[in-house]
Amino acid sequence: xxxxxxxxxxxxxxxxxxxxxxxxxxxxxxxxxxxxxxxxxxxxxxxxxxxxxxxxxxxxxxxxxxxxxxxxxxxxxxxxxxxxxxxxxxxxxxxxxxxxxxxxxxxxxxxxxxxxxxxxxxxxxxxxxxxxxxxxxxxxxxxxxxxxxxxxxxxxxxxxxxxxxxxxxxxxxxxxxxxxxxxxxxxxxxxxxxxxxxxxxxxxxxxxxxxxxxxxxxxxxxxxxxxxxxxxxxxxxxxxxxxxxxxxxxxxxxxxxxxxxxxxxxxxxxxxxxxxxxxxxx
Amino acid sequence: xxxxxxxxxxxxxxxxxxxxxxxxxxxxxxxxxxxxxxxxxxxxxxxxxxxxxxxxxxxxxxxxxxxxxxxxxxxxxxxxxxxxxxxxxxxxxxxxxxxxxxxxxxxxxxxxxxxxxxxxxxxxxxxxxxxxxxxxxxxxxxxxxxxxxxxxxxxxxxxxxxxxxxxxxxxxxxxxxxxxxxxxxxxxxxxxxxxxxxxxxxxxxxxxxxxxxxxxxxxxxxxxxxxxxxxxxxxxxxxxxxxxxxxxxxxxxxxxxxx
Numbered sequence: 001x002x003x004x005x006x007x008x009x010x011x012x013x014x015x016x017x018x019x020x021x022x023x024x025x026x027x028x029x030x031x032x033x034x035x036x037x038x039x040x041x042x043x044x045x046x047x048x049x050x051x052x053x054x055x056x057x058x059x060x061x062x063x064x065x066x067x068x069x070x071x072x073x074x075x076x077x078x079x080x081x082x083x084x085x086x087x088x089x090x091x092x093x094x095x096x097x098x099x100x101x102x103x104x105x106x107x108x109x110x111x112x113x114x115x116x117x118x119x120x121x122x123x124x125x126x127x128x129x130x131x132x133x134x135x136x137x138x139x140x141x142x143x144x145x146x147x148x149x150x151x152x153x154x155x156x157x158x159x160x161x162x163x164x165x166x167x168x169x170x171x172x173x174x175x176x177x178x179x180x181x182x183x184x185x186x187x188x189x190x191x192x193x194x195x196x197x198x199x200x201x202x203x204x205x206x207x208x209x210x211x212x213x214x215x216x217x218x219x220x221x222x223x224x225x226x227x228x229x230x231x232x233x234x235x236x237x238x239x240x241x242x243x244x245x246x247x248x249x250x251x252x253x254x255x256x257x258x259x260x261x262x263x264x265x266x267x268x269x270x271x272x273x274x275x276x277x278x279x280x281x282x
Numbered sequence: 283x284x285x286x287x288x289x290x291x292x293x294x295x296x297x298x299x300x301x302x303x304x305x306x307x308x309x310x311x312x313x314x315x316x317x318x319x320x321x322x323x324x325x326x327x328x329x330x331x332x333x334x335x336x337x338x339x340x341x342x343x344x345x346x347x348x349x350x351x352x353x354x355x356x357x358x359x360x361x362x363x364x365x366x367x368x369x370x371x372x373x374x375x376x377x378x379x380x381x382x383x384x385x386x387x388x389x390x391x392x393x394x395x396x397x398x399x400x401x402x403x404x405x406x407x408x409x410x411x412x413x414x415x416x417x418x419x420x421x422x423x424x425x426x427x428x429x430x431x432x433x434x435x436x437x438x439x440x441x442x443x444x445x446x447x448x449x450x451x452x453x454x455x456x457x458x459x460x461x462x463x464x465x466x467x468x469x470x471x472x473x474x475x476x477x478x479x480x481x482x483x484x485x486x487x488x489x490x491x492x493x494x495x496x497x498x499x500x501x502x503x504x505x506x507x508x509x510x511x512x513x514x515x516x517x518x519x520x521x522x523x524x525x526x527x528x529x530x531x532x533x534x535x536x537x538x539x540x541x
Binding site: 026027028051052071072073074075077078079081082085086089090101103104105108109111112123124125126127128129130131134148149178179180181182184185212233235239240242243245246 | 310311333334335336345346347348349350351353354355360361362363364366367368371372395400401403404405406407408409410411412413414415417418419440441442443444447452453456457458534535536
Protein backbone atom coordinates (compact mmCIF):
# COMPACT_ATOMS: atom_id res chain seq x y z
CA UNK A 1 0.00 0.00 0.00
CA UNK A 2 1.48 3.32 -1.10
CA UNK A 3 2.85 5.55 1.65
CA UNK A 4 3.71 9.17 0.91
CA UNK A 5 7.23 9.71 2.24
CA UNK A 6 10.14 12.08 1.86
CA UNK A 7 12.55 10.86 -0.83
CA UNK A 8 15.21 10.17 1.81
CA UNK A 9 12.82 7.96 3.81
CA UNK A 10 11.44 6.24 0.70
CA UNK A 11 14.96 5.24 -0.34
CA UNK A 12 16.12 4.33 3.18
CA UNK A 13 13.13 2.08 3.84
CA UNK A 14 13.20 0.25 0.51
CA UNK A 15 16.75 0.03 -0.86
CA UNK A 16 19.35 -1.99 1.02
CA UNK A 17 22.99 -2.86 0.57
CA UNK A 18 23.39 -5.78 -1.86
CA UNK A 19 19.94 -5.39 -3.44
CA UNK A 20 19.11 -5.98 -7.09
CA UNK A 21 17.53 -2.72 -8.13
CA UNK A 22 16.04 -1.29 -11.32
CA UNK A 23 15.86 2.46 -11.87
CA UNK A 24 13.81 2.21 -15.08
CA UNK A 25 12.83 4.74 -17.69
CA UNK A 26 13.34 4.47 -21.44
CA UNK A 27 14.92 7.89 -22.11
CA UNK A 28 11.75 9.42 -20.65
CA UNK A 29 10.91 9.65 -16.91
CA UNK A 30 14.28 8.40 -15.67
CA UNK A 31 14.28 8.55 -11.86
CA UNK A 32 17.40 10.69 -11.46
CA UNK A 33 16.39 12.22 -8.12
CA UNK A 34 15.85 8.79 -6.57
CA UNK A 35 19.21 7.53 -7.85
CA UNK A 36 20.94 10.63 -6.47
CA UNK A 37 19.37 9.96 -3.08
CA UNK A 38 20.72 6.38 -3.21
CA UNK A 39 24.16 7.83 -3.98
CA UNK A 40 23.92 10.27 -1.05
CA UNK A 41 22.97 7.43 1.28
CA UNK A 42 25.92 5.42 -0.09
CA UNK A 43 23.92 2.21 -0.54
CA UNK A 44 26.49 -0.10 -2.13
CA UNK A 45 27.11 -3.57 -3.58
CA UNK A 46 24.08 -3.12 -5.80
CA UNK A 47 23.17 -5.19 -8.83
CA UNK A 48 21.85 -2.57 -11.22
CA UNK A 49 19.24 -3.70 -13.68
CA UNK A 50 18.20 -1.55 -16.61
CA UNK A 51 17.69 -1.75 -20.37
CA UNK A 52 19.54 1.49 -21.02
CA UNK A 53 21.97 2.34 -18.22
CA UNK A 54 22.64 5.89 -19.28
CA UNK A 55 24.16 8.70 -17.28
CA UNK A 56 22.37 7.90 -14.02
CA UNK A 57 24.02 4.47 -13.87
CA UNK A 58 27.27 6.03 -15.07
CA UNK A 59 27.05 8.16 -11.92
CA UNK A 60 26.23 5.25 -9.60
CA UNK A 61 29.00 3.10 -11.11
CA UNK A 62 31.46 6.02 -10.95
CA UNK A 63 30.65 6.44 -7.26
CA UNK A 64 31.45 2.76 -6.67
CA UNK A 65 27.94 1.60 -5.70
CA UNK A 66 27.55 -1.15 -8.29
CA UNK A 67 29.00 -4.65 -8.23
CA UNK A 68 27.08 -5.89 -11.25
CA UNK A 69 25.11 -4.37 -14.13
CA UNK A 70 22.50 -6.24 -16.17
CA UNK A 71 21.70 -4.28 -19.33
CA UNK A 72 21.11 -4.15 -23.07
CA UNK A 73 22.47 -0.77 -24.20
CA UNK A 74 25.07 1.12 -22.20
CA UNK A 75 25.46 4.45 -23.91
CA UNK A 76 24.76 8.14 -23.53
CA UNK A 77 21.94 8.14 -26.09
CA UNK A 78 22.88 10.03 -29.25
CA UNK A 79 26.11 11.27 -27.64
CA UNK A 80 28.43 8.31 -27.21
CA UNK A 81 29.85 5.98 -24.62
CA UNK A 82 29.42 5.83 -20.85
CA UNK A 83 32.84 6.86 -19.67
CA UNK A 84 32.55 5.95 -15.96
CA UNK A 85 31.11 2.54 -16.82
CA UNK A 86 33.89 2.01 -19.35
CA UNK A 87 36.49 2.94 -16.72
CA UNK A 88 35.00 0.31 -14.40
CA UNK A 89 34.91 -2.38 -17.09
CA UNK A 90 38.23 -1.58 -18.77
CA UNK A 91 40.29 -0.50 -15.72
CA UNK A 92 38.39 -1.66 -12.64
CA UNK A 93 38.00 1.95 -11.46
CA UNK A 94 36.72 2.74 -8.86
CA UNK A 95 35.94 -0.96 -8.59
CA UNK A 96 35.57 -3.82 -11.03
CA UNK A 97 32.01 -4.60 -12.05
CA UNK A 98 30.46 -7.72 -13.46
CA UNK A 99 28.31 -7.22 -16.55
CA UNK A 100 25.47 -9.37 -17.83
CA UNK A 101 24.43 -8.31 -21.29
CA UNK A 102 21.20 -8.93 -23.19
CA UNK A 103 19.32 -7.48 -26.15
CA UNK A 104 16.49 -4.98 -25.59
CA UNK A 105 13.97 -7.58 -26.65
CA UNK A 106 15.24 -10.02 -24.00
CA UNK A 107 15.35 -7.39 -21.23
CA UNK A 108 11.84 -6.09 -21.96
CA UNK A 109 10.42 -9.58 -22.05
CA UNK A 110 12.30 -10.63 -18.90
CA UNK A 111 10.54 -7.80 -17.04
CA UNK A 112 7.24 -8.85 -18.57
CA UNK A 113 7.86 -12.41 -17.38
CA UNK A 114 8.70 -11.13 -13.91
CA UNK A 115 5.49 -9.11 -13.82
CA UNK A 116 3.60 -12.20 -14.97
CA UNK A 117 5.05 -14.38 -12.24
CA UNK A 118 6.71 -16.62 -14.82
CA UNK A 119 10.21 -18.05 -14.35
CA UNK A 120 11.39 -17.20 -17.87
CA UNK A 121 10.73 -15.26 -21.04
CA UNK A 122 10.53 -17.11 -24.35
CA UNK A 123 10.96 -15.38 -27.68
CA UNK A 124 12.43 -15.60 -31.17
CA UNK A 125 15.78 -13.93 -30.87
CA UNK A 126 19.57 -13.93 -30.61
CA UNK A 127 19.87 -15.99 -33.80
CA UNK A 128 23.47 -15.87 -34.97
CA UNK A 129 24.31 -13.23 -32.36
CA UNK A 130 27.42 -13.36 -30.15
CA UNK A 131 25.76 -12.72 -26.79
CA UNK A 132 24.64 -16.30 -26.04
CA UNK A 133 28.31 -17.33 -26.07
CA UNK A 134 29.23 -14.78 -23.36
CA UNK A 135 26.04 -14.76 -21.27
CA UNK A 136 25.13 -18.18 -19.80
CA UNK A 137 21.67 -16.82 -18.91
CA UNK A 138 20.75 -16.91 -22.59
CA UNK A 139 19.52 -20.42 -23.38
CA UNK A 140 17.03 -22.11 -25.67
CA UNK A 141 13.80 -24.05 -25.30
CA UNK A 142 12.04 -26.14 -27.90
CA UNK A 143 8.42 -25.36 -28.64
CA UNK A 144 6.41 -28.50 -27.70
CA UNK A 145 3.92 -27.78 -30.48
CA UNK A 146 6.05 -26.84 -33.49
CA UNK A 147 9.53 -28.01 -32.55
CA UNK A 148 10.93 -24.51 -33.14
CA UNK A 149 13.95 -23.64 -31.03
CA UNK A 150 13.37 -20.37 -29.18
CA UNK A 151 15.51 -18.14 -26.99
CA UNK A 152 14.89 -18.20 -23.23
CA UNK A 153 16.12 -15.85 -20.50
CA UNK A 154 15.30 -15.85 -16.78
CA UNK A 155 12.60 -13.45 -15.57
CA UNK A 156 13.71 -10.24 -13.87
CA UNK A 157 12.61 -10.09 -10.24
CA UNK A 158 14.30 -7.02 -8.74
CA UNK A 159 14.22 -6.48 -5.00
CA UNK A 160 13.10 -2.95 -5.71
CA UNK A 161 12.16 -0.89 -8.74
CA UNK A 162 12.30 2.91 -8.80
CA UNK A 163 10.34 4.83 -11.43
CA UNK A 164 9.38 8.47 -11.96
CA UNK A 165 5.82 9.35 -13.04
CA UNK A 166 3.76 12.42 -13.79
CA UNK A 167 1.04 12.19 -11.16
CA UNK A 168 -0.13 10.41 -8.08
CA UNK A 169 -3.68 10.67 -6.79
CA UNK A 170 -4.24 11.45 -3.12
CA UNK A 171 -4.89 7.74 -2.64
CA UNK A 172 -1.52 6.83 -4.17
CA UNK A 173 -2.53 5.58 -7.60
CA UNK A 174 0.13 6.56 -10.16
CA UNK A 175 -0.28 7.79 -13.75
CA UNK A 176 2.44 7.35 -16.40
CA UNK A 177 2.03 9.06 -19.80
CA UNK A 178 4.03 9.47 -23.00
CA UNK A 179 6.83 7.01 -23.75
CA UNK A 180 5.83 4.48 -21.10
CA UNK A 181 8.87 2.29 -21.72
CA UNK A 182 9.09 -0.75 -19.52
CA UNK A 183 8.20 0.91 -16.22
CA UNK A 184 4.89 -0.84 -15.59
CA UNK A 185 6.50 -4.23 -16.16
CA UNK A 186 9.56 -3.34 -14.06
CA UNK A 187 7.33 -2.15 -11.22
CA UNK A 188 5.07 -5.21 -11.25
CA UNK A 189 8.10 -7.53 -11.46
CA UNK A 190 9.65 -6.09 -8.28
CA UNK A 191 9.23 -7.04 -4.63
CA UNK A 192 9.09 -3.33 -3.66
CA UNK A 193 8.18 -0.29 -5.75
CA UNK A 194 9.13 3.33 -5.12
CA UNK A 195 7.72 6.09 -7.31
CA UNK A 196 8.74 9.73 -7.49
CA UNK A 197 6.09 11.99 -9.03
CA UNK A 198 5.85 15.50 -10.38
CA UNK A 199 2.69 16.28 -8.40
CA UNK A 200 -0.22 14.92 -6.42
CA UNK A 201 -3.77 15.54 -7.63
CA UNK A 202 -6.95 14.79 -5.66
CA UNK A 203 -8.13 11.98 -7.96
CA UNK A 204 -7.98 10.64 -11.53
CA UNK A 205 -11.65 11.18 -12.39
CA UNK A 206 -12.41 12.02 -16.03
CA UNK A 207 -9.20 10.62 -17.50
CA UNK A 208 -9.14 8.37 -20.53
CA UNK A 209 -9.98 4.82 -19.39
CA UNK A 210 -6.93 3.20 -21.02
CA UNK A 211 -4.19 5.30 -19.49
CA UNK A 212 -1.24 3.56 -17.90
CA UNK A 213 -1.96 3.47 -14.22
CA UNK A 214 -0.36 1.59 -11.35
CA UNK A 215 -2.93 1.11 -8.56
CA UNK A 216 -1.86 2.27 -5.08
CA UNK A 217 -1.80 -1.30 -3.80
CA UNK A 218 1.05 -2.18 -6.20
CA UNK A 219 3.28 0.57 -4.79
CA UNK A 220 5.21 0.81 -1.54
CA UNK A 221 6.30 4.43 -1.38
CA UNK A 222 5.67 7.68 -3.24
CA UNK A 223 7.84 10.78 -2.94
CA UNK A 224 6.86 14.06 -4.56
CA UNK A 225 9.92 15.43 -6.40
CA UNK A 226 9.07 18.03 -9.06
CA UNK A 227 11.70 17.89 -11.81
CA UNK A 228 12.87 14.53 -10.45
CA UNK A 229 13.61 13.08 -13.90
CA UNK A 230 16.01 15.85 -14.97
CA UNK A 231 17.99 15.79 -17.31
CA UNK A 232 15.52 13.23 -18.64
CA UNK A 233 12.03 14.63 -19.05
CA UNK A 234 8.43 14.35 -17.98
CA UNK A 235 5.99 14.50 -20.87
CA UNK A 236 3.62 17.41 -20.31
CA UNK A 237 5.86 19.01 -17.66
CA UNK A 238 9.32 19.71 -19.09
CA UNK A 239 11.45 18.66 -22.06
CA UNK A 240 14.65 16.61 -22.20
CA UNK A 241 17.75 18.64 -21.34
CA UNK A 242 19.74 17.46 -24.34
CA UNK A 243 22.50 19.98 -23.60
CA UNK A 244 23.07 18.32 -20.21
CA UNK A 245 23.51 14.95 -21.93
CA UNK A 246 26.04 16.52 -24.31
CA UNK A 247 27.86 18.14 -21.34
CA UNK A 248 28.03 14.81 -19.49
CA UNK A 249 30.46 13.49 -22.08
CA UNK A 250 33.11 15.98 -20.95
CA UNK A 251 32.37 15.75 -17.22
CA UNK A 252 32.54 11.96 -17.20
CA UNK A 253 35.71 11.80 -19.30
CA UNK A 254 37.90 12.78 -16.33
CA UNK A 255 37.90 11.09 -12.90
CA UNK A 256 38.52 14.30 -10.98
CA UNK A 257 36.04 16.39 -12.96
CA UNK A 258 33.47 13.67 -12.34
CA UNK A 259 34.16 13.59 -8.58
CA UNK A 260 33.92 17.37 -8.33
CA UNK A 261 30.67 17.42 -10.31
CA UNK A 262 29.11 14.72 -8.12
CA UNK A 263 30.14 16.54 -4.95
CA UNK A 264 28.66 19.85 -6.06
CA UNK A 265 25.55 18.55 -7.80
CA UNK A 266 24.59 15.42 -5.91
CA UNK A 267 26.32 14.95 -2.55
CA UNK A 268 25.95 18.51 -1.27
CA UNK A 269 22.39 19.17 -2.44
CA UNK A 270 18.98 17.63 -1.86
CA UNK A 271 16.04 16.60 -4.02
CA UNK A 272 14.60 20.12 -3.90
CA UNK A 273 17.17 21.30 -6.50
CA UNK A 274 15.45 19.34 -9.26
CA UNK A 275 12.53 21.78 -9.49
CA UNK A 276 14.88 24.65 -10.32
CA UNK A 277 16.81 22.57 -12.88
CA UNK A 278 13.73 22.20 -15.08
CA UNK A 279 12.48 25.79 -14.83
CA UNK A 280 13.99 26.76 -18.18
CA UNK A 281 12.74 23.59 -19.85
CA UNK A 282 8.97 24.03 -19.61
CA UNK B 283 23.21 21.13 -56.85
CA UNK B 284 26.95 21.19 -57.37
CA UNK B 285 28.36 21.32 -53.87
CA UNK B 286 27.66 18.63 -51.29
CA UNK B 287 29.64 16.67 -48.73
CA UNK B 288 30.18 12.89 -48.78
CA UNK B 289 28.06 12.63 -45.61
CA UNK B 290 25.21 14.47 -47.27
CA UNK B 291 25.42 12.17 -50.28
CA UNK B 292 25.35 9.14 -47.93
CA UNK B 293 22.26 10.33 -46.08
CA UNK B 294 20.41 11.25 -49.28
CA UNK B 295 21.30 8.00 -51.05
CA UNK B 296 20.02 6.14 -47.99
CA UNK B 297 16.82 8.20 -47.95
CA UNK B 298 16.14 7.31 -51.60
CA UNK B 299 16.19 3.59 -50.76
CA UNK B 300 13.07 3.96 -48.61
CA UNK B 301 9.59 3.68 -50.09
CA UNK B 302 6.37 5.42 -49.21
CA UNK B 303 4.72 2.22 -47.97
CA UNK B 304 7.68 1.01 -45.90
CA UNK B 305 7.42 0.39 -42.18
CA UNK B 306 10.89 1.22 -40.94
CA UNK B 307 12.55 0.52 -37.59
CA UNK B 308 14.93 3.46 -37.24
CA UNK B 309 18.33 3.36 -35.58
CA UNK B 310 19.69 6.59 -34.10
CA UNK B 311 22.24 8.78 -35.89
CA UNK B 312 22.71 8.51 -39.67
CA UNK B 313 19.73 6.14 -40.17
CA UNK B 314 17.43 8.60 -38.38
CA UNK B 315 18.49 11.47 -40.63
CA UNK B 316 18.01 9.37 -43.77
CA UNK B 317 14.56 8.12 -42.74
CA UNK B 318 13.32 11.62 -42.00
CA UNK B 319 14.70 13.05 -45.25
CA UNK B 320 12.77 10.29 -47.05
CA UNK B 321 9.62 11.24 -45.16
CA UNK B 322 10.09 14.93 -45.95
CA UNK B 323 10.69 14.33 -49.68
CA UNK B 324 9.45 11.34 -51.70
CA UNK B 325 7.95 9.14 -48.96
CA UNK B 326 5.52 11.30 -46.95
CA UNK B 327 3.50 8.33 -45.71
CA UNK B 328 6.40 6.13 -44.59
CA UNK B 329 5.86 4.67 -41.11
CA UNK B 330 8.85 5.38 -38.90
CA UNK B 331 9.17 3.37 -35.71
CA UNK B 332 11.70 4.01 -32.94
CA UNK B 333 12.36 1.35 -30.33
CA UNK B 334 11.05 3.59 -27.54
CA UNK B 335 7.60 2.52 -28.74
CA UNK B 336 6.67 5.41 -31.02
CA UNK B 337 4.85 4.25 -34.16
CA UNK B 338 4.30 6.52 -37.18
CA UNK B 339 6.33 9.38 -35.75
CA UNK B 340 6.91 12.62 -37.69
CA UNK B 341 9.54 14.62 -35.81
CA UNK B 342 10.27 18.20 -36.88
CA UNK B 343 13.83 17.92 -35.52
CA UNK B 344 15.98 14.79 -35.35
CA UNK B 345 15.89 13.21 -31.91
CA UNK B 346 19.15 13.09 -29.93
CA UNK B 347 17.99 9.85 -28.31
CA UNK B 348 15.53 7.19 -29.46
CA UNK B 349 13.09 8.46 -26.85
CA UNK B 350 12.95 12.24 -27.22
CA UNK B 351 9.55 13.77 -26.45
CA UNK B 352 9.25 14.98 -30.04
CA UNK B 353 8.90 11.36 -31.20
CA UNK B 354 5.96 10.66 -28.90
CA UNK B 355 4.22 13.99 -29.53
CA UNK B 356 4.22 13.49 -33.30
CA UNK B 357 3.51 9.72 -33.33
CA UNK B 358 0.29 8.01 -34.34
CA UNK B 359 0.55 5.93 -31.18
CA UNK B 360 3.11 5.07 -28.51
CA UNK B 361 3.23 1.55 -27.13
CA UNK B 362 5.15 -0.02 -24.25
CA UNK B 363 8.62 -1.36 -25.04
CA UNK B 364 7.77 -5.06 -24.49
CA UNK B 365 4.84 -4.65 -26.91
CA UNK B 366 7.15 -2.97 -29.43
CA UNK B 367 9.50 -5.93 -29.47
CA UNK B 368 6.82 -8.63 -29.29
CA UNK B 369 3.88 -7.57 -31.47
CA UNK B 370 5.55 -5.19 -33.88
CA UNK B 371 9.12 -6.47 -34.38
CA UNK B 372 8.90 -10.20 -33.57
CA UNK B 373 5.39 -10.24 -35.06
CA UNK B 374 6.93 -9.50 -38.45
CA UNK B 375 5.21 -6.15 -39.08
CA UNK B 376 8.34 -4.18 -39.96
CA UNK B 377 9.65 -4.16 -43.52
CA UNK B 378 13.00 -2.37 -43.10
CA UNK B 379 15.43 -2.25 -40.20
CA UNK B 380 17.89 0.60 -40.63
CA UNK B 381 21.14 0.20 -38.69
CA UNK B 382 24.49 1.91 -38.24
CA UNK B 383 27.65 0.06 -37.21
CA UNK B 384 30.95 0.56 -35.40
CA UNK B 385 32.44 -2.44 -37.22
CA UNK B 386 31.05 -4.16 -40.28
CA UNK B 387 32.28 -7.11 -42.33
CA UNK B 388 31.72 -7.95 -45.99
CA UNK B 389 28.69 -10.12 -45.15
CA UNK B 390 26.83 -7.39 -43.27
CA UNK B 391 27.57 -8.71 -39.80
CA UNK B 392 27.68 -5.81 -37.32
CA UNK B 393 29.63 -5.13 -34.14
CA UNK B 394 28.62 -2.34 -31.77
CA UNK B 395 29.58 -4.22 -28.57
CA UNK B 396 33.36 -4.26 -27.99
CA UNK B 397 36.64 -3.57 -29.72
CA UNK B 398 39.03 -6.33 -28.69
CA UNK B 399 38.21 -9.30 -26.50
CA UNK B 400 34.73 -9.36 -24.90
CA UNK B 401 36.04 -10.13 -21.41
CA UNK B 402 38.96 -7.71 -21.64
CA UNK B 403 37.86 -5.10 -24.14
CA UNK B 404 40.11 -2.42 -25.56
CA UNK B 405 37.00 -0.28 -25.97
CA UNK B 406 33.67 -1.10 -24.42
CA UNK B 407 31.02 0.16 -26.89
CA UNK B 408 27.35 0.67 -25.91
CA UNK B 409 26.17 -2.75 -27.11
CA UNK B 410 23.37 -3.95 -29.30
CA UNK B 411 20.17 -2.54 -27.83
CA UNK B 412 17.47 -3.72 -30.19
CA UNK B 413 19.84 -4.69 -33.02
CA UNK B 414 20.15 -8.49 -32.54
CA UNK B 415 16.41 -8.92 -33.13
CA UNK B 416 16.06 -6.03 -35.60
CA UNK B 417 18.60 -7.85 -37.77
CA UNK B 418 16.66 -11.12 -37.70
CA UNK B 419 13.02 -9.98 -37.55
CA UNK B 420 12.72 -7.08 -40.03
CA UNK B 421 11.91 -8.04 -43.62
CA UNK B 422 15.28 -6.68 -44.73
CA UNK B 423 18.09 -4.59 -43.27
CA UNK B 424 19.73 -1.45 -44.62
CA UNK B 425 23.08 -0.40 -43.20
CA UNK B 426 24.73 2.99 -43.39
CA UNK B 427 28.20 4.00 -42.22
CA UNK B 428 31.18 6.14 -43.10
CA UNK B 429 33.98 4.20 -44.76
CA UNK B 430 37.20 3.70 -42.78
CA UNK B 431 39.58 0.75 -42.56
CA UNK B 432 38.85 0.32 -38.85
CA UNK B 433 35.08 0.34 -39.46
CA UNK B 434 34.95 -1.98 -42.49
CA UNK B 435 37.02 -4.91 -41.33
CA UNK B 436 37.98 -8.39 -42.44
CA UNK B 437 36.76 -9.84 -39.13
CA UNK B 438 34.49 -8.10 -36.64
CA UNK B 439 35.46 -8.47 -32.98
CA UNK B 440 31.95 -9.41 -31.84
CA UNK B 441 28.73 -10.51 -33.58
CA UNK B 442 26.32 -7.97 -32.12
CA UNK B 443 23.89 -8.64 -34.94
CA UNK B 444 23.96 -11.33 -37.58
CA UNK B 445 23.96 -10.35 -41.24
CA UNK B 446 24.78 -13.14 -43.68
CA UNK B 447 27.23 -14.84 -41.29
CA UNK B 448 29.80 -16.63 -43.40
CA UNK B 449 27.79 -15.85 -46.53
CA UNK B 450 25.71 -18.01 -48.87
CA UNK B 451 22.70 -19.59 -47.16
CA UNK B 452 24.00 -19.17 -43.61
CA UNK B 453 20.83 -17.34 -42.50
CA UNK B 454 18.55 -20.12 -43.73
CA UNK B 455 20.76 -22.72 -42.05
CA UNK B 456 20.12 -20.95 -38.72
CA UNK B 457 16.38 -20.93 -39.38
CA UNK B 458 16.20 -17.18 -40.04
CA UNK B 459 13.50 -16.51 -42.62
CA UNK B 460 14.07 -12.78 -43.31
CA UNK B 461 16.37 -11.39 -46.02
CA UNK B 462 18.97 -9.72 -43.80
CA UNK B 463 21.23 -6.95 -45.12
CA UNK B 464 20.24 -6.04 -48.68
CA UNK B 465 21.82 -2.61 -48.95
CA UNK B 466 24.91 -0.82 -47.64
CA UNK B 467 25.22 2.90 -48.18
CA UNK B 468 28.49 4.59 -47.34
CA UNK B 469 29.82 8.09 -47.88
CA UNK B 470 31.51 6.80 -51.05
CA UNK B 471 29.34 4.14 -52.62
CA UNK B 472 26.22 1.99 -52.74
CA UNK B 473 26.78 -1.71 -52.12
CA UNK B 474 24.49 -4.70 -52.51
CA UNK B 475 25.10 -8.34 -51.56
CA UNK B 476 26.04 -10.75 -54.31
CA UNK B 477 22.96 -12.95 -54.90
CA UNK B 478 24.93 -16.14 -54.30
CA UNK B 479 27.82 -15.42 -51.93
CA UNK B 480 26.04 -12.53 -50.13
CA UNK B 481 29.28 -10.56 -50.08
CA UNK B 482 28.70 -6.82 -50.34
CA UNK B 483 29.64 -5.63 -53.82
CA UNK B 484 30.01 -2.02 -54.96
CA UNK B 485 27.22 -1.20 -57.41
CA UNK B 486 27.45 2.56 -57.63
CA UNK B 487 30.09 5.18 -56.85
CA UNK B 488 29.12 8.64 -55.63
CA UNK B 489 30.19 11.51 -57.88
CA UNK B 490 33.95 12.05 -57.94
CA UNK B 491 34.77 8.87 -56.00
CA UNK B 492 37.42 6.55 -57.43
CA UNK B 493 37.77 2.80 -57.00
CA UNK B 494 41.11 3.43 -55.27
CA UNK B 495 39.47 5.56 -52.64
CA UNK B 496 36.85 2.92 -51.90
CA UNK B 497 39.59 0.31 -51.58
CA UNK B 498 41.81 2.51 -49.41
CA UNK B 499 39.00 3.06 -46.88
CA UNK B 500 37.85 -0.55 -46.66
CA UNK B 501 39.58 -3.27 -44.66
CA UNK B 502 38.57 -6.14 -46.91
CA UNK B 503 39.37 -6.74 -50.59
CA UNK B 504 36.61 -4.87 -52.39
CA UNK B 505 34.53 -6.47 -55.13
CA UNK B 506 33.07 -4.16 -57.76
CA UNK B 507 30.13 -4.92 -60.02
CA UNK B 508 31.02 -5.34 -63.69
CA UNK B 509 28.91 -2.36 -64.70
CA UNK B 510 29.43 0.38 -62.12
CA UNK B 511 26.87 3.17 -61.90
CA UNK B 512 27.38 6.72 -60.69
CA UNK B 513 25.00 7.63 -57.85
CA UNK B 514 22.80 10.52 -59.01
CA UNK B 515 23.88 13.60 -57.08
CA UNK B 516 21.54 15.22 -54.57
CA UNK B 517 18.75 17.37 -55.95
CA UNK B 518 18.13 20.88 -54.65
CA UNK B 519 15.08 19.63 -52.76
CA UNK B 520 16.95 16.75 -51.11
CA UNK B 521 19.88 18.86 -50.06
CA UNK B 522 17.76 21.75 -48.79
CA UNK B 523 15.53 19.35 -46.86
CA UNK B 524 18.52 17.68 -45.19
CA UNK B 525 20.28 20.94 -44.35
CA UNK B 526 17.16 22.56 -42.92
CA UNK B 527 16.47 19.46 -40.83
CA UNK B 528 20.01 19.50 -39.47
CA UNK B 529 19.88 23.24 -38.74
CA UNK B 530 16.59 22.86 -36.82
CA UNK B 531 18.08 19.90 -34.94
CA UNK B 532 21.26 21.76 -33.98
CA UNK B 533 19.32 24.76 -32.72
CA UNK B 534 16.99 22.57 -30.67
CA UNK B 535 19.68 20.42 -29.00
CA UNK B 536 22.09 23.20 -28.18
CA UNK B 537 19.24 25.09 -26.60
CA UNK B 538 18.83 22.36 -24.00
CA UNK B 539 15.95 20.83 -25.89
CA UNK B 540 14.01 24.07 -26.02
CA UNK B 541 12.54 24.34 -29.48
